[in-house]
Amino acid sequence: GAGVSQSPSNKVTEKGKDVELRCDPISGHTALYWYRQSLGQGLEFLIYFQGNSAPDKSGLPSDRFSAERTGGSVSTLTIQRTQQEDSAVYLCASSATPGLAGGPLYNEQFFGPGTRLTVL
Amino acid sequence: GDSVTQMEGPVTLSEEAFLTINCTYTATGYPSLFWYVQYPGEGLQLLLKATKADDKGSNKGFEATYRKETTSFHLEKGSVQVSDSAVYFCALSAPGGAGSYQLTFGKGTKLSVIP
Numbered sequence: 001g002a003g004v005s006q007s008p009s010n011k012v013t014e015k016g017k018d019v020e021l022r023c024d025p026i027s028g029h030t031a032l033y034w035y036r037q038s039l040g041q042g043l044e045f046l047i048y049f050q051g052n053s054a055p056d057k058s059g060l061p062s063d064r065f066s067a068e069r070t071g072g073s074v075s076t077l078t079i080q081r082t083q084q085e086d087s088a089v090y091l092c093a094s095s096a097t098p099g100l101a102g103g104p105l106y107n108e109q110f111f112g113p114g115t116r117l118t119v120l
Numbered sequence: 121g122d123s124v125t126q127m128e129g130p131v132t133l134s135e136e137a138f139l140t141i142n143c144t145y146t147a148t149g150y151p152s153l154f155w156y157v158q159y160p161g162e163g164l165q166l167l168l169k170a171t172k173a174d175d176k177g178s179n180k181g182f183e184a185t186y187r188k189e190t191t192s193f194h195l196e197k198g199s200v201q202v203s204d205s206a207v208y209f210c211a212l213s214a215p216g217g218a219g220s221y222q223l224t225f226g227k228g229t230k231l232s233v234i235p
Contacts, residue, residue: 033222043209043225056220091164095221109223111156111164 002026004112006092012118013082021077021115025094032075033095033109034067038088046090049075050097082119089114122147126210126226133200133233141195141229143184143210151214153177153186153193154223158207167195167208200233207231 005024013019025032034046045059049069060066064082069075079086093109126143133139145151155167155177168177173188182197193210210226 031221033220035223042227043211043223045222045224048220048222050220056222059222093164093223108166108169110166113163 004092004094004110006090006112006115008115009113010116010118012120014120015084016081018078018080019082019117021079021090021117023075023077023092023094023112025073025075025092026110028096029094029110030072030097031095031109032069033093034075034077035091035093036088037091037114041088043091046077079117082117084119087117087119089116122151122212122214122224124210124212124224124226126208126229128227129207129230131229131231133231135202135233135235136199137233139195139197139200139204139231141208141210141231143193143195143226145191145193145210145212147191147212147214147224149214150188151212152221153184154211154213155182155184155193155195156209156211156225158209158228160206164209200231202233202235205231205233 007022030051032049035043037043047067048056064080067077091114092112095109123146152171154169156164157167158164168179170177170186173186176185184193184195207228207230209228211223213221213223
């Protein structure tokens with residue numbers, strides 16, 4: 001079946017502009033995660049969605065970052081007034097509902113190919 | 121907070137050499153442990169996992185054992201191939217806010233295997 005897809009694959013923007021990044025999770029996966037991969041910080045968790053529950057936003061680096069998930073499926077990560085330090089690869093991952101597939105702590109996440117964001 | 125420490129790269133090995141990439145973790149409770157691999161130009165893929173102490177995860181000739189007493193999850197392979205050249209990430213998953221099981225990653229270790 002289809003994996004996690006992300007668009008665009010590459011995005012170049014000017015400092016101060018807003019950008020939107022899209023993620024289509026694997027069909028049937030209720031959990032969706034956004035991560036950021038940058039040279040200086042490695043792979044960092046940003047935000048988590050589970051079904052219709054309130055998201056876990058604890059990893060968002062500033063209030064310029066926001067995300068939504070419509071209809072429990074597609075998610076959009078928005079970065080407002082982009083800065084050069086926002087340049088990174090933004091990864092989306094999805095999984096089945098944590099805890100249902102093999103035990104309370106089992107959680108296999110499937111990653112998309114990422115969106116490479118460059119802020120000039 | 122939770123953290124993962126893995127050996128810094130890059131690591132360069134000749135084909136058929138033995139590979140060890142060290143990984144240690146700090147976490148409250150009992151996390152699940154993972155190794156993810158990122159091949160050149162591709163996305164992150166799960167390589168292997170272990171969900172409780174003394175479990176051994178294995179896949180494609182790679183192995184790692186969940187050692188609670190040493191809080192470690194070292195990755196090993198007896199005979200590497202050129203096709204194993206990639207970046208390897210150790211990660212843990214533990215309950216977070218709102219029922220999240222987000223992954224906490226190490227910095228990654230780049231492996232290059234030369235013929």
